[in-house]
Amino acid sequence: MALAAEFVADCPYGPGGLLIDDIVTLDRETSSIVATMPTHSDFPLTRDQRVHPQRHPHHVSGALMIHATGILGFAHAYFLLELRHADGWIGYGTHIHNARFRRMGRIGPPMTLACTATAVRRIKGSILARYKFRFEQEGDLVYEGDQSALWSRVPTS
Numbered sequence: 826m827a828l829a830a831e832f833v834a835d836c837p838y839g840p841g842g843l844l845i846d847d848i849v850t851l852d853r854e855t856s857s858i859v860a861t862m863p864t865h866s867d868f869p870l871t872r873d874q875r876v877h878p879q880r881h882p883h884h885v886s887g888a889l890m891i892h893a894t895g896i897l898g899f900a901h902a903y904f905l906l907e908l909r910h911a912d913g914w915i916g917y918g919t920h921i922h923n924a925r926f927r928r929m930g931r932i933g934p935p936m937t938l939a940c941t942a943t944a945v946r947r948i949k950g951s952i953l954a955r956y957k958f959r960f961e962q963e964g965d966l967v968y969e970g971d972q973s974a975l976w977s978r979v980p981t982s
Contacts, residue, residue: 832903835910836896841869844893845938851904857941858901862893864932864962871932885930890968894918894958897940898974906945906952908976916954916976923971936962943971952976 827847836843850859866872870886895918899910908914930936937960944955953975960968 835903836899837910837915844889844896845900848900849937853905855941856905856945857939858897858904859937859939860897860900862936862938864930864934864936866932882929883932885932887926890930890960893938894970894972897938897958898956901940901942901956902976913978913981914976915979916974918972918974920973921970922973925969927966927968930962930967934963936960936967950978
């Protein structure tokens, strides 16, 4: 499904920081979400790369992929945990337990980004979630990670 306007409006980042362009799968049973991310040269950091064909090819920045894990975590919280930023919920990454960049993300072909919550615990009104991430491009594994985030609700005025 294309990104719902309500989701885009609720995101704590504007459209340029959202990075994903489509939600492919939402699965409550497995607590997982799959989205797609375009890979164009106008992304932040990507547009500022000093490209050299042999030493530093044009690519999707690893920092953007880490940011994309936060966006996927937000999408997971929005669609599967039903937490709304507009209702005061916000999440922050707390730990990157494991992060592996298996290959460089290329400019051009979209990436498929998968996020599965492996644990979700309520602690004193907050939610601690642990996520497994897997990013692929044309069937090749680009990134895999194991990360945690804490979701807290602050009163809205």
